[in-house]
Amino acid sequence: MRRLLVFFMLIIPLILCAEDFPHNNESFFKAKKQMKQVYYDNQFSFYCDCIYEYKKENGREKTIVYDKSCGYTPRKNKQRGKYIEWEHIMPAYRFASHLECWNEEICLDKKGKPYKGRKCCEKVDKSFRLMQADMYNLVPSVGEINGDRSNYEYGIIEGEARVYGECDFEVSGKKAEPKDDIRGDIARTYFYMEETYGITLTNEERQLFIMWDKMDNISQWEKIRAERIKEIQGNENTFIK
Numbered sequence: 001m002r003r004l005l006v007f008f009m010l011i012i013p014l015i016l017c018a019e020d021f022p023h024n025n026e027s028f029f030k031a032k033k034q035m036k037q038v039y040y041d042n043q044f045s046f047y048c049d050c051i052y053e054y055k056k057e058n059g060r061e062k063t064i065v066y067d068k069s070c071g072y073t074p075r076k077n078k079q080r081g082k083y084i085e086w087e088h089i090m091p092a093y094r095f096a097s098h099l100e101c102w103n104e105e106i107c108l109d110k111k112g113k114p115y116k117g118r119k120c121c122e123k124v125d126k127s128f129r130l131m132q133a134d135m136y137n138l139v140p141s142v143g144e145i146n147g148d149r150s151n152y153e154y155g156i157i158e159g160e161a162r163v164y165g166e167c168d169f170e171v172s173g174k175k176a177e178p179k180d181d182i183r184g185d186i187a188r189t190y191f192y193m194e195e196t197y198g199i200t201l202t203n204e205e206r207q208l209f210i211m212w213d214k215m216d217n218i219s220q221w222e223k224i225r226a227e228r229i230k231e232i233q234g235n236e237n238t239f240i241k
Helices: 002-019 028-038 092-096 118-124 126-132 143-149 180-197 203-215 220-233
Strands: 051-057 060-066 084-088 138-142 170-172 175-177
Touching: 028 084, 028 126, 028 138, 028 220, 060 084, 084 143, 092 118, 092 126, 118 126, 126 180, 138 143, 180 203, 180 220
Parallel strands: none
Antiparallel strands: 051 060, 084 138, 170 175
């Protein structure tokens, strides 16, 4: 009986924790569709301020980038540079690297071959699906920029080598440096992800984001965006007031 009691004492907090989810949307696909409602009157890409527009191509809706509106020129991938992709500010690798499904081959494909990573987590882990679909962590990004940024951490890069035309964004040494006026947005998103999902920031990250939060004040658009996401998703980013 004592062992059974100890077992329940250990398992109950885990159950409560699992049920204490911040929102109910588990679909990344749905979240990307809903972002259209958030940005309907402010269709500018996050890093480069490129105007984008929804258009039909071969019967499918695509988000077309107007590169001349922002002086963006592709570094290499012209095709991917034509379209907007919804990027995670805190990348999936960062918010999922502690999960078993990300690290261990606990899933099986149709041929019985084990696998891990994003697809496995999408299949078996609700917490991952919720984090992946969290709209506070999604921004419209030129596809090539999203691909080049990959899962790299943010930071300061010495020098100002511009390889995307007039777009103020640099990637070097597995680090990405964004323009000044969105650094606070990034910081407050990381703070939100830490508070909401218990993802502990490193000391380096915390020092950087505290500085960015102070340097780049909350803009009117950031407040409007947060309010619209709150209406759709139901929870609040307490770092945006």
